[in-house]
Structure formats: C-alpha cells, structure tokens
Amino acid sequence: xxxxxxxxxxxxxxxxxxxxxxxxxxxxxxxxxxxxxxxxxxxxxxxxxxxxxxxxxxxxxxxxxxxxxxxxxxxxxxxxxxxxxxxxxxxxxxxxxxxxxxxxxxxxxxxxxxxxxxxxxxxxxxxxxxxxxxxxxxxxxxxxxxxxxxxxxxxxxxxxxxxxxxxxxxxxxxxxxxxxxxxxxxxxxxxxxxxxxxxxxxxxxxxxxxxxxxxxxxxxxxxxxxxxxxxxxxxxxxxxxxxxxxxxxxxxxxxxxxxxxxxxxxxxxxxxxxxxxxxxxxxxxxxxxxxxxxxxxxxxx
Amino acid sequence: xxxxxxxxxxxxxxxxxxxxxxxxxxxxxxxxxxxxxxxxxxxxxxxxxxxxxxxxxxxxxxxxxxxxxxxxxxxxxxxxxxxxxxxxxxxxxxxxxxxxxxxxxxxxxxxxxxxxxxxxxxxxxxxxxxxxxxxxxxxxxxxxxxxxxxxxxxxxxxxxxxxxxxxxxxxxxxxxxxxxxxxxxxxxxxxxxxxxxxxxxxxxxxxxxxxxxxxxxxxxxxxxxxxxxxxxxxxxxxxxxxxxxxxxxxxxxxxxxxxxxxxxxxxxxxxxxxxxxxxxxxxxxxxxxxxxxxxxxxxxxxxxxxxxxxxxxxxxxxxxxxxxxxxxxxxxxxxxxxxxxxxxxxxxxxxxxxxxxxxxxxxxxxxxxxxxxxxxxxxxxxxxxxxxxxxxxxxxxxxxxxxx
Numbered sequence: 001x002x003x004x005x006x007x008x009x010x011x012x013x014x015x016x017x018x019x020x021x022x023x024x025x026x027x028x029x030x031x032x033x034x035x036x037x038x039x040x041x042x043x044x045x046x047x048x049x050x051x052x053x054x055x056x057x058x059x060x061x062x063x064x065x066x067x068x069x070x071x072x073x074x075x076x077x078x079x080x081x082x083x084x085x086x087x088x089x090x091x092x093x094x095x096x097x098x099x100x101x102x103x104x105x106x107x108x109x110x111x112x113x114x115x116x117x118x119x120x121x122x123x124x125x126x127x128x129x130x131x132x133x134x135x136x137x138x139x140x141x142x143x144x145x146x147x148x149x150x151x152x153x154x155x156x157x158x159x160x161x162x163x164x165x166x167x168x169x170x171x172x173x174x175x176x177x178x179x180x181x182x183x184x185x186x187x188x189x190x191x192x193x194x195x196x197x198x199x200x201x202x203x204x205x206x207x208x209x210x211x212x213x214x215x216x217x218x219x220x221x222x223x224x225x226x227x228x229x230x231x232x233x234x235x236x237x238x239x240x241x242x243x244x245x246x247x248x249x250x251x252x253x254x255x256x257x258x259x260x261x262x263x264x265x266x267x268x269x270x271x272x273x274x275x276x277x278x279x280x281x282x283x284x285x286x287x288x289x290x291x292x293x294x295x296x297x298x299x300x301x
Numbered sequence: 302x303x304x305x306x307x308x309x310x311x312x313x314x315x316x317x318x319x320x321x322x323x324x325x326x327x328x329x330x331x332x333x334x335x336x337x338x339x340x341x342x343x344x345x346x347x348x349x350x351x352x353x354x355x356x357x358x359x360x361x362x363x364x365x366x367x368x369x370x371x372x373x374x375x376x377x378x379x380x381x382x383x384x385x386x387x388x389x390x391x392x393x394x395x396x397x398x399x400x401x402x403x404x405x406x407x408x409x410x411x412x413x414x415x416x417x418x419x420x421x422x423x424x425x426x427x428x429x430x431x432x433x434x435x436x437x438x439x440x441x442x443x444x445x446x447x448x449x450x451x452x453x454x455x456x457x458x459x460x461x462x463x464x465x466x467x468x469x470x471x472x473x474x475x476x477x478x479x480x481x482x483x484x485x486x487x488x489x490x491x492x493x494x495x496x497x498x499x500x501x502x503x504x505x506x507x508x509x510x511x512x513x514x515x516x517x518x519x520x521x522x523x524x525x526x527x528x529x530x531x532x533x534x535x536x537x538x539x540x541x542x543x544x545x546x547x548x549x550x551x552x553x554x555x556x557x558x559x560x561x562x563x564x565x566x567x568x569x570x571x572x573x574x575x576x577x578x579x580x581x582x583x584x585x586x587x588x589x590x591x592x593x594x595x596x597x598x599x600x601x602x603x604x605x606x607x608x609x610x611x612x613x614x615x616x617x618x619x620x621x622x623x624x625x626x627x628x629x630x631x632x633x634x635x636x637x638x639x640x641x642x643x644x645x646x647x648x649x650x651x652x653x654x655x656x657x658x659x660x661x662x663x664x665x666x667x668x669x670x671x672x673x674x675x676x677x678x679x680x681x682x683x684x685x686x687x688x689x690x691x692x693x694x695x696x697x698x699x700x701x702x703x704x705x
Contacts, residue, residue, distance in 0.1 A: 047511075050515050051515075052511065052514055052515065069517075069518055072515055072516055072517070073516075075515060077511065077512065077515045079508075079511040079512065081508040081510075081511060082508060083507045083508025083509040083510070083511075083512070084507065084509060085315075085507060085509060086507055087315075087319075088315065096307070096311050097512060097516070099307055100304060100307055100308075100513070100516040100517055101516055102304075144512060
C-alpha cells in the first residue's frame, strides 16, 4: 500500500487556484519527484500533504490515514523556507529539534553527533548557527530532516547551496534512505538530479498535474522518432527517410520523417557501408520534456 | 504533553541564558541604586552636621539634652550648643566655629517665634534638627509613652458601615499593596509579553515555523511559549524583589514598611487569582500580535496599546477608593483588561460580592484560554506569510486553515 495517497486535492487562495485536482501516490522505497516551474503549486501541495494547509476538497492519506500528532514524528521535512535558531549553538539546536520529533535526549545527542561527523560539521557543533556558512546551514537543516529516521522524507530543493562534493554525499544519503525502505518526495527544478535519483515523478503546472509516471515511461511518452548515432565516417547529406541531422563531433542525432522506422534507417546505413559504433533510439531529456510541457501549458493558458 | 514541556524549557532557557537577560536583570537595580545614590548625594551636599548654637535667654528649656541618636543613622543630627549672648554666638559664626544659631524669643511658648542666623555653609537639615531638639527637651520629664505618642501621632482606623472591613491609617501597606502589585503586574506583562512577542517574531524571521509546525501542534507551541515567557517575567520580577528586600535590610531605618502582617491573605489570593489568567490572556494576545506582524519593532508598537487599558484604573483610583461600589469601580473591576488592577484595589475598600469575583475571574480564565487558542491559530496562519501581514478576517475564516 502506498505511504502517501493524494486524491484530487484542490486549494484556492481567494480567486487564485493554487492546486487544481492533483492526484498521485508515493510508495515506500522510492524517490518521487515533484516537479514544476515557480508558482506551479508544488509547495502548496507539500503543505497540504503535511497538513499545514487543509485542502478545499480532496483527501490525503499518510501512512494509512489522515495526519495525526503521532505521525508527525515519522516525517522529516526540509522546507523551501530554510531556518534554524540562529542564536544558539548548532548541536543544541539540532538536538532540540530532534527531541521535538519524539526522540529521547540522549539518543538525539548520539545521532546528531553521528550526522555531524558525516556532514563534516562536528568541529562547528559548539558554534552559533548564525556563524555557519549558507552551505553548512543547509547541511544542518538536512540533519534535522533525517536525524529521527522518519518513514517519510519530504525535501524541497535539497541541493541548493551545496557544492559538488556535498551534493554527491546527499545523493548517496538519499539513495541509502530509499534502499532502506523510506518514502521520499523531492521537490526540485534541477532536472538532471531528478533523472539521476527519482524513480517516479509528477509534473505540476498552474496547479494541474501534467505528467505522472515512472521516469522511463515519461521519457518514452515524449520520445520523438529520432536516433542517436556514433560513427567515425562522414554521413551523406541526404539519407532516405531522414528529416534532419544534428552533429556533435562523431555523434549524430537523426530525426526521421513520418512513416519511416528506425529499422529502415539502420538497413540504409549498413548498405551505405557506414561503420556504426552506437545506434539507439534518442530519448528526450527531462529538461526538454519540462520546457515542452510548460511552454505548451503556457500557450493554452 | 512532553513536547509542551520541551517547548517550555527551550523557550525559558533561550531567554534566561542570554546575556541580554542578565543585563536586563542587572539594569533595574543598578538604575534604582544610581537614583538612590544621586538622591543621597544631593541631600548629603546640603547636609551639615557640625555644631549649631542657640540662645535661650529666657530659660525656656531647662537642662537641655541632645536628642538620642539612632545608631545606624547615616546623617546624624547637628550638635546644639547653648550661648549666653548673641554677641558670643555671632563671633563664633563669623569664625565658622558654628554653622548657624537660633534665638528663642521671650514668647516662644505662646507664638513659637524662633530667629535663625546662618552662615554660608549652613546645612538644610538644621531647622528640622533644631525642631526635634526643641520637641525632645520641651517634653522632658513626661512619661516615655506620652513622648512616643506625641512624636508618632494617631492611628486612624476607618471601619465600613457594616463593620466587616476596616483599614488602619498606619497600615498603609494594605492600600499601597494593590498599587505596587499592579505596577509589578504591568512590568511583568510587558517583560513577558515582550519576550513572547520577540520569540514569535524571531521564529518567523528565523523561518523555523514549518519545522516546528510539522513537529508539534500550534496549541502546544503557543502554550509552552506563553507559560515559559510568563516564568521569564516572574524570574526577572523575583530577582528584582530580592534585590529590593536586600536593599531594605541595609536601610531599614529609611523605610517604614508598616504593619505588613495586617495584609489580608484573601486580598493576596484575589490578586494572584486575577493576575494569572489576566497575564496569560494578555501575553498570548501579544503573541498573536507578534504572529501577525512582520517585524519586531512593529509588533512592539502594537503591543504597547495593551498597556494602556491596564493602567486605566490608576487614573480612576480616587473614584475606586471613595466610591468602591459605584459604577466606575464596578465597571473597571469587571472589564477583563482593567480587572487585574481594579478588582484587588476595590477589594481594599469594600466587600465585593462573591458573584462579581467569580464572574470576573471566570471571564478572565475563558479569555485566557481563547487567547492561547487564537494565538496558536494566528501563529499557524502567520507563519507562512513571510513578509506579509495576516488580517484578522483570515484568522476567523473557518475553512482555510486547520484550527487545532
């Protein structure tokens, strides 16, 4: 049974429709991407899931039912608006927030220290939070999200302000969490991160769900008849069945004319004695899909 | 409930362990001490304890003796020396052996006429010192009881017509108590409300709201903060009162505390019963304001408005004293914002019917609970409005936000 089931949620702020009939579900042991441009309704959807807002209509089920005070202990949330107590030492701040998630003080202390070591913040534990750099505060916030080992992890733009080394470390951490059966919802604009990490995704624009499914299905759905080809030989200017050719060094993208198959193209290339190093169906990147969908939706609006 | 205590203890420690709090604690006694020192120095500068002469040509005083001095007196009375003639006294005044001299007239006993000749350095204390000297020596030979009575005056006891309440003039503490307690209450409300307001605004500025709200319920959050800030205010007050009591130990002869034992236990109880719910009500309302405001300074200004109705009974204190059952006294003692000062003050001068006390305190308790609920709700709505104000129309709109 999915850990999170969102069914037909609608949320209006006055005359503005922030979320319009959005549905999706998230399984345990997967990283789920919640994508969309700015102001699409992602954060509102997350706040509805976390019971900060009540939806005008529709339902949300978390771990088998509506949100309760007890279930809050099982949720780790990295909000878009980051914040920690600035005037107290880092360690005290993290331990306090961990105890608010139902942890005993001693256990919270122990776990916080483990994470501080892992996040390379242990030397800063006695420093006031305001003395930490933006990246360090971001890592500290991630510790707050994960330290109580929640069943559900909701993270909004987890990689902003992180350098490549820390980005990689957080990615590894999220994969670990997923592999241990946690349910992870990740909100982001960085499509390559989604491609790398997410198992399934939903794309929201103007409050509506535009795309929903596994990463592979979504890309397949948007795949145009094109082939990615690598060859050391020069290609003829005209190839039967090919509409246009894009070249980058020895890599080519061949867009086919309607009614022509990749199989025909392969035969044509072999007959022309062209040496083929790579021949595969070209899949669109998530970036391309994102722009394509958002632009189309913008045109409709 | 555990989370309520966590919020409470974090909030309490966060304020009390700050350097700012220590400064705030110390600033009051330092300020009062400074004022006391300046006042003392200004008196001391005008004081001169050196010898003063007097000429009693008509032997009005027989065998005059100096007034017995209190051992601990910081500014002892001037020493008086008799002169047989004004010529001798004037010569000593000119050579600054004495600072001044008094001449008792022939008809002193009938018209009280005394002439004072003083030099440039004469202290302002000599007139009252000479008055005491005269009184003491004129009464010489009377029984000690009579001297004491004449020195200390009467103790007027005012009794209510039904004979159930009485107030002695020398028990000024009973009258002063509601005033002092009222002032302390206002200070406490301002300190604690200020802390709460600051905490809520800081929470907004820190943007820790969403983390908190996905960890605890708004009522736990606001309840914990209100109670913690109440205690922060009380801690500060207790320490100040401690300083005050220590100061009293050192200067007991300066302040006559009166017959404190005559203070009615029931009036203290009434004060506590009124102050506590009123405190929670006002502090939580200040918290709610903090949650609607966008920055601390703005919140502080709005909160100042709360102090205004609380002090209103002070302006009407004579109406409450002289007509404690009149409409003004009754109205002020039952209106929630003015009740904390007006009810205990009124109780000193009249017997308040039990139903009025029950209704007033009941109303305060209900409003306190409502305030905490409201603060929690405003907090919840306000937290997600970074840089935007929350209108009270939104607060009472039923469906938009969860109202736990």
